[in-house]
Amino acid sequence: MRELSTGPGRVLVAVYAVFAVAATGRSLVQLGTDPGRAPLAYGLSLLAAVLYLVATTCLLRGGRTARRVALVAVTVEAVGVVVVGTLSYLATGLFPDKTVWSHFGQGYGFLPLVLPFLGLWWLRASAAPEAGNRLDVRG
């Protein structure tokens, strides 16, 4: 088992932190200036913000509980970006304004689409025993 925040995890923490700040800022501005314009979109922005914040915190903290919480947050995030991304193309009327997840995160270089899957991969990869350790045990 590897520490969640070390190695590749450090890059993931960096990207998640950026998105946590971006989504939080975006949702606060949207909800603070004109909440009635697109309540669903702004609510989803807020949900995305909370998920990114939770994921960032869990990646930084590490440990058993953090892993479990991170897994839930990142899974919801993966489902969210796929569902909202699809809906933003099919049911354009639902979203008068954009969210982080609209058009699969096009406004953010499609990173919101890639990020949850990178997160899931890292949660899995870091949970496996390290190759070096395994060799040590056998030797």
Place this chain on the structure above:
Amino acid sequence: MTGWLVVTVLLLTAVAAAWTVLMIVRDESPPGDRFFVVLGVLLLALVVQLVGGVVALATTDRDVEAVTFVSYLVTVVLAPPFGAALALVERSRWGSAALLVALATVAAMEVRLEALWAAAGA
């Protein structure tokens, strides 16, 4: 907002990013002192941009989205120290990669700042 300042920031960011890629390829970590000089100059340029941006916002007739604009001006200053901290804590290629993420963020935010200013029209 003054275009040359954005260009300066983007050039410094590009130099730092290219250097970071080199460090990743050569597996040099943590970054050396000379790299941090470049990062320091970038940080200085971002602080100048923050002051200049706020002054420009206060004196312009353009209808710029003030809250978003100022949040970007402030947040972009935080990116290089954040990347530097990660690169110093994680003394491997991954630390440099995290630094590269921070620099890419600076570049993306600069483009967005310029777009926010331009969208407000002359």
